[in-house]
Amino acid sequence: MDILTEALGSMRTAYPSSARTEGRAPWALRLPPVLGAGFHVVLYGTCWLIPLGTGDGSGPQEPIALSPGDVVFLRDGGGHVLADHPDTPAVDAQDCVKDSAPPIGTLTLGGGGARTSLLCGNYHLDQGRPHPMVRxxxxxxxxxxxxxxxxxxxxxVQLLGIELENPRIGSTGIVPALIDSLLLYILRAWFEDQPAATAAGWAAALRDAAVAPALTAIHEAPxxxxxxxxLADRAGLSRAAFARRFTTMVGEPPMAYLTRWRMTTAARxxxxxxxxxxxxxxxTGYGSEYAFAKAFKREFGLAPGGYRREARAA
Structure with a gap:
């Protein structure tokens, strides 16, 4: 059971949206907050990313220098500026020309200086009920x-650059698939970057000899x-020791996570x-339709039938 894939799949509400951004110095693009998670890939050249708030109530942060091949992931889709230099005045994204050339649209801006090419977009994730791994x-x-x-x-990133620089037969299908897969590559890289000795939370849970098997069991057979x-028996720990370890890493007790995953599976x-x-x-582990409907409404505020109708109408 691939818990990362399952967790992200439970949050996705639509395919990612994206646009190619072509800037020539001087240029600066102000991007508003988006629903879901934002991302940028530097395909060519260099630029700066200036956060305007990360979606968690924090204020502006230090600019981040980006180079070819760099990838940025903004968990909550917070507003930010991309620019050739932190001091360049920014224009709003909606004010830039958008071309509809395949395989994706293009934003163009700036003067006649050094060129930067990026892929910018967002993953449509349900932030109203984020999976604790993402949170x-x-x-x-x-x-x-x-x-x-x-x-x-x-x-x-290299494959995306090739397809966007020289679209050919099949590019219209290849590019969206690569962008969709990019999210898994981004999060896999981040989790694997966390040192085993100091990893905490889900970064530790996914490799923990006791918690990881319990998570796998819940996901495989809700x-x-x-x-x-x-679950403690599968982990080889006492009930109390397992519950403490699971809660510390996952962020909620085992039975609370089990209920969360059952409801997430039901919603999907x-x-x-x-x-x-x-x-x-x-x-999803309920012996009767009545018991399931009661639990589902307590979690989502809607009866299962109403939730299904709303989801289909969206």
Whole structure:
């Protein structure tokens, strides 16, 4: 069971949206906050990213210098500026010319100086119910891919650059698939960057000899009538020791996470399948449709049928 893929899949509400940004110095682009998570990939040239607040109530931060191959992930889609220099006056993104050339649109701005080419966009993630794995991420992740760092991420960036620089047959399908996969490469690189000796939270949980098997069991079989005792047995720990360890790393007690994942699984089944409510209830560990509907409404504020109708209408 790939917990990272499952966790992100539970939050996705649509395919990512993106645009190519072409700037020639002097240039500066002000990007407003977005729903979901923002990302940037530097395909050519250099620039600066100036955070205007990270979505967690913090104020402006120090500018970040970006080089070719660098990737930036903004967990909460906070507003920020991209520029050739931190002192260049910024223009709003909506005021720039947008071309509709395939495979994605292009924003062009600036003067006649040094060229910078970026891929900018956002992943449509449900921030109203973020998975705790995503909630624990830093508000801004900067991943350089030069000098052999993060080879798989670097390869994805290189492939994107090739397809965007010289679109050919198949590019219209290849580029969105690469952008979609990029999110997994970004988060895999960040998690693997965390030193084992000092890793905390989910970065530690995913490699912990006791907590990781319990998480895998919950994700693989949410309908199983798990208890703290049965999960602790799989982890090889006492009930109390396992509960403390799980809660510290995951951010909530084992049974609370089990309920969260059952409800997350149920919501996905309601959105993406025609399964009757009795089947959804059985697949998520509830013995009756009534018990499932009561638990679901307590979690989402809507009855399962109403949730399915709203999700389909959106």
């Amino acid at each position: 624990q991420l830093p508000a801004l992740i900067h991943l350089p891919t030069r000098h052999g760092r993060h080879p798989e991420l670097a390869a994805a 309908a199983t009538p798990w208890t703290v005792e049965s 089944l309601l959105r993406e399948s025609e399964a009757p409510l009795t089947s959804v209830a059985a697949q």
